[in-house]
Amino acid sequence: MSLHRLTRVVMGVPNVDETAAYYEEFGLDPLGNNSFGTRDGGEQLKIVHAPTRRLVELGVGVDNDDDVAKVTAQMSRLGVPISHNGSELLAQEPISGFTARIHVAPRIAQEKTPATPYNGPGRTDRFGRAPGVVRETRIKPRKLGHTVIGTVDLAATMKFFTEGIGFKVSDYVGDKGAFMRCSVDHHNVLALAAPVNFLHHTSWQVDDIDDVGRGAKAMLENNPERHIWGLGRHHAGSNFFWYLKDPAGNFSEYYSDMDCIPEDEIWTPETFHGAQGLFSWGPPPPPSFLEPDDLAALMTGTHAPASA
Secondary structure (H helix, E strand, O other), X not given: OOEEEEEEEEEEEOOHHHHHHHHHHHOOEEEEOOEEEEOOOEEEEEEEEOOOOEEEEXXXXXXXXXXXXXXXXXXXXXXXXXXXXXXXXXXXXXXXXXEEEEEEOOOOXXXXXXXXXXOEOOXXXXXXXXXXXXXXXXXXXXXXXXXXXXXXXXXXXHHHHHHHXXXXXXXXXXXXXXXXXXXXXXXXXXXEEOOOOEEEEEXXXXXXXXXXXXXXXXXXXXXXXXXXXXXXXXXXXXXXXXXXXXXXXXXXXXXXXXXXXXXXXXXXXXXXXXXXXXXXXOOOOOHXXXXXXXXXXXXXXXXXXXXO
């Protein structure tokens, strides 16, 4: 796959300073001008002003200019509004209006992290205390893993990603959503049918389940209202998760242990229904995860122009 990763999310919010402070506390590296980086992915989040919270831009990395040209041709066949900025392609998603920025970017070369040793019945892989209980370092996410968007026209949004950019479908959530990938990760985008277009959440990789829990604990110690859902494990993607809520109302996820699909031939998409489309184990998701508390307010602000 010439596509190889999400490079950056540009998030529009009405309360930029407050939201930026949250993501710095979340563990992202402040780079100035409300931009933030991860340990392995460089700059991966930018926060800009918008009247209501929304996805403004999504960056997708490709290997070379020929890959940009291929996506350009695909978008042209779909009749999608496009423009070029040097060697970058800017394509406007026709439903929610966010911009997909397709550009040449280096592949993420993650240092091989040794597997966390866990003891089990008849198996002693470590001696002494577990690493997760003696770590004192602050959580610093490794990379942007995926983003989830609500769309009023799921078929059109899926077509933009699959036929326009070249994402592959990994799994389906009934007829209500599709997990799609532009890398070896099980999914980089989940598009969900919704009554309004909005940004549901961004998801950030950490080393293991201990760091999922440690990150959530640190974020909740003085702000328990940030808790949304966790600890749990998804079925689609298999990853451990814990969801928190930022000051603008977007959800943010710490995750670890995502399914990988290095070759398309080894994977057959499945369709999940009911709870299986959401999780394998953990507490049930709260109603606000499926229908955010500000959904009605987002619907009244649907036609408000956003500024980047």
